[in-house]
Amino acid sequence: MGFFQVDQIPLDSVSDNMTADAPKRQLLRTIVESNRPDLGQYAGFYRDVHQNPDISAMEANTAKKAASHLERLGYTVHPHIGGHGVVGMFSNGPGKIVLMRAELDALPILEETSVPYRSERRMVDRYGNERPVMHACGHDMNMAALLAAADLLKAAAHHWNGTLLVVFQPDEEETGGAQAMLDDGLYDRVPVPDLMLGQHVGPLRAGTVAIRSGPILVAADSLRIRVTGGPCEGSANPQICVDPIPLSMRIVSGLQEAVTHEVGPHEDATVACWGFHAGEPGDDYVTHADILLDIKTIKPDIRRRVLDVVMKKFLDECRAAGVPRDPEFKHTVRAPLTSNDDAIAGTVRYAFHDYFAGNVAEMTLNRACEDFSTLGAAPYNVPYAYWKFGSTPEDAVKPVPVNHSPFFAPEVNLTLKTGADAMALAALAFLVV
Ligand SMILES: [Zn+2]
Known part of the structure; x- marks a missing residue:
């Protein structure tokens, strides 16, 4: 705890x-x-x-x-x-x-x-x-x-x-x-x-x-999300190859606002990013970013809605950015x-x-x-x-x-x-x- x-x-x-x-x-x-x-x-x-x-x-x-x-x-x-x-x-x-x-x-x-x-x-x-x-x-x-x-x-x-x-x-x-x-x-x-x-x-x-x-x-959910960039065949030029790092950072920084907008400011619902990993020293370009999120809520219906909002936000933004693969979600913690x-x-x-x-x-x-x-x-x-x-x-x-x-x-x-x-x-x- x-x-x-x-x-x-x-x-x-x-x-x-x-x-x-x-x-x-x-x-x-x-x-x-x-x-x-x-x-x-x-x-x-x-x-x-x-x-x-x-x-x-x-x-x-x-x-x-x-x-x-x-x-x-x-x-x-x-x-x-x-x-x-x-x-x-x-x-x-x-x-x-x-x-x-x-x-x-x-x-x-x-x-x-x-x-x-x-x-x-x-x-x-x-x-x-x-x-x-x-x-x-x-x-x-x-x-x-x-x-x-x-x-x-x-x-x-x-x-x-x-x-x-x-x-x-x-x-x-x-x-x-x-x-x-x-x-x-x-x-x-x-x-x-x-x-x-x-x-x-x-x-x-x-x-x-x-x-x-x-x-x-509170009830808590932890999500491990992988955002894949690209397509990068033949070039790492950002005009034709989406870098997963700024894409992921943009999504994460807008999450709490999206959640608050969806459930209303009076509901107790928070989203925090507690892990972000992309690339290794010496990499020329990065294929994906891994993001760890903690979601904390009180009411069961709000908990479901917040999870939906977070996953939809990642999905929509990745598709809008034109990456070749949808984000992958792994639900690692479900604390009641x-x-x-x-x-x-x-x-x-x-x-x-x-x-x-x-x-x-x-x-x-x-x-x-x-x-x-x-x-x-x-x-x-x-x-x-x-x-x-x-x-x-x-x-x-x-x-x-x-x-x-x-x-x-x-x-x-x-x-x-x-x-x-x-x-x-x-x-x-x-x-x-
Ligand atoms: Zn403890």
């Missing part, structure tokens, strides 16, 4: 119904505080995984560490789902089936923090390129917090009933891992959950959590909208509000994307809540590095405690009846 914005709206009021059910809220607090494991071992897990990250779809080592830890905790472990996906299951009598998820993968980024456990790892990615690797999105912290929550919940098993599914998902950064787990029979091995919980570390003050109902992360269910997010927020007191914020719609919701997509239609928890030390110097920055360096202890408590508390809110 991409970076988080840091803007947040503090909750300044508590609705009347939040004052009800005080005994249950007190019980949840007691369960969390009296069953929280020693977090030192999870801080150790975090530092180890941070120093030894795995790039997307190549997470064998990290998956093995998560699986063996779940086994030690007494979970029944299902490894190798959709690549390196891992699910730990713990059945504790009749009750709700709750899925909790963290991500296994790191990013192809050269770490520039000064922490003693910084990564110096390089890996060959799935495309055959050797890359530096860094947990610059904080999935290492998400994993450590999830494992600690799984430990806490197991230790507190006599307080609740139901089933836990602890999911470590591969390949989140390219948003393919959730679908790969489904395609590989995730729900043939474990039951379909009644609800799902996900959380992500981000640049809020450590000790805080942020949640809200409704859309929180992440939109919290009102009832599930309401219950989680209610539990958070009491436990974290003044440290709960209203999450804002963010332009990052996620494939968490895919785990519960149709035909399963599992409702879910997804929130973020803060990682910024009190004395941080601004500007604070955000997710996907080579300088992203979460504070460890309070961040881990907050993430572990938040995940355990959210699960208990549904499992303690």
Whole structure:
């Protein structure tokens, strides 16, 4: 997932119904505080995984560490789902089936923090390129917090009933891992959950959590487009041979305007070019240009229209320029909208509000994307809540590095405690009846 914005709206009021059910809220607090494991071992897990990250779809080592830890905790472990996906299951009598998820993968980024456990790892990615690797999105912290929550919940098993599914998902950064787990029979091995919980570390003050109902992360599509120039038989003269570079640049620079014109300025729809490659040093002329686009939207009908507008724009401009071949389109990423269910997010927020007191914020719609919701997509239609928890030390110097920055360096202890408590508390809110 991409970076988080840091803007947040503090909750300044508590609705009347939040004052009800005080005994249950007190019980949840007691369960969390009296069953929280020693977090030192999870801080150790975090530092180890941070120093030894795995790039997307190549997470064998990290998956093995998560699986063996779940086994030690007494979970029944299902490894190798959709690549390196891992699910730990713990059945504790009749009750709700709750899925909790963290991500296994790191990013192809050269770490520039000064922490003693910084990564110096390089890996060959799935495309055959050797890359530096860094947990610059904080999935290492998400994993450590999830494992600690799984430990806490197991230790507190006599307080609740139901089933836990602890999911470590591969390949989140390219948003393919959730679908790969489904395609590989995730729900043939474990039951379909009644609800799902996900959380992500981000640049809020450590000790805080942020949640809200409704859309929180945009839908995203990435397109890889090849524009071919020419015809160039016998001459590279631009009067008879179209250069694909200026042609492609012209198309790209007009895309956002074309989209805004088509869907209207009031709709949330953006097109960004994040990659452009044409030619090699020493080439006399260039045959084609490759363009990478990110399209971000909220509404499904607008998403379809924007995709249509972008593809038509390339097609029309290439044909008007007289090139011999239509552009080629490859749809590389399809990340769904992440939109919290009102009832599930309401219950989680209610539990958070009491436990974290003044440290709960209203999450804002963010332009990052996620494939968490895919785990519960149709035909399963599992409702879910997804929130973020803060990682910024009190004395941080601004500007604070955000997710996907080579300088992203979460504070460890309070961040881990907050993430572990938040995940355990959210699960208990549904499992303690
Ligand atoms: Zn992420």
